[in-house]
Amino acid sequence: MEAASHRSLFEWLLADGLRGRVRLQREGSPALWLDIDERVYVGPAQLKPLDACFAAQLEREDFEAVDQAAWSAGTAGSEARPLSRLTWYGGLLAGNGSxxxxxxxxxxxxxxxxxxxxxxxxxxxxxxxxxxxxxxxxxxxxxxxxxxxxxxxxxxxxxxxxxxxxxWVEPQPETAPPPRQGLFSRFIRK
CATH class of the missing domain: 1.10.10.10 (Winged helix-like DNA-binding domain superfamily/Winged helix DNA-binding domain)
Incomplete structure (x- = not known):
């Protein structure tokens, strides 16, 4: 994927443009802590409160890099969840019924x-x-x-x-095995 600066969160998650630990904070949405390398995130247990994060077009600068101290303070007492859950939710919202x-x-x-x-x-x-x-x-x-x-x-x-x-792809019909070629093949065919 090209290095486009404006992408949805779903596109950022599918692209290879984020690394390490980052924090995303959008108005009207709780903070979202992403550990891209470990493939986990910390945020609300419910997904719907993150709609504002998925609706916006984001730039790389919207993802604030955080160090270990900021990560620990911001995620204390919260459960890390698989990043694939956010990708799933982004896919759910991406098509708007299409x-x-x-x-x-x-x-x-x-x-x-x-x-x-x-x-x-x-x-x-x-x-x-x-x-x-x-x-x-x-x-x-x-x-x-x-x-x-x-x-x-x-x-x-x-x-x-x-x-x-x-x-789903229709399976190809099985082809018949090639005829036997050997010393006894002429006797077997008869």
Missing amino acids: LIAGFDPAARYQLLKWPQTEREFPRHFRIATAMMKGPATLAEIAEGSGTPLSEVVDFVNANLATGFAEP
Whole structure:
């Protein structure tokens, strides 16, 4: 990815532009402490309070580098969570009901493994259950889960971003093994 200075937090998390420990503070949002090298973050237990961080276009300067003392003071008593959880949430918000760029809306999608569903999104359990039944189109997943299509698309985006889902590719038919070539092959064919 190019060295663009204006990116969403989701794009920053996918890019290779951040290193070490940084703090992100946006107005209307709690502080978000990111340890990029260790692939963890410290912030609120719920994801929705971080919406302001994901809605803004951020520059590298918005991520304040912090030393060990600042990290310890700012994260004291808080639980570190996997950075993939933020990537998942960024994917959930990225499409606004539309599939993220590079993926076919008419394709079939499948979950590769059961994702950790968030309590903030109770319908996601139903969507994941429908997807675990086998590859399906977005419309089929919506129908099977009883969930609006836009929520299904957002859920698929989140799981594509974290590698929990992928487009389904029809397996190639198996080819017949080559005929035997040997001393006894003429007797076997008869």
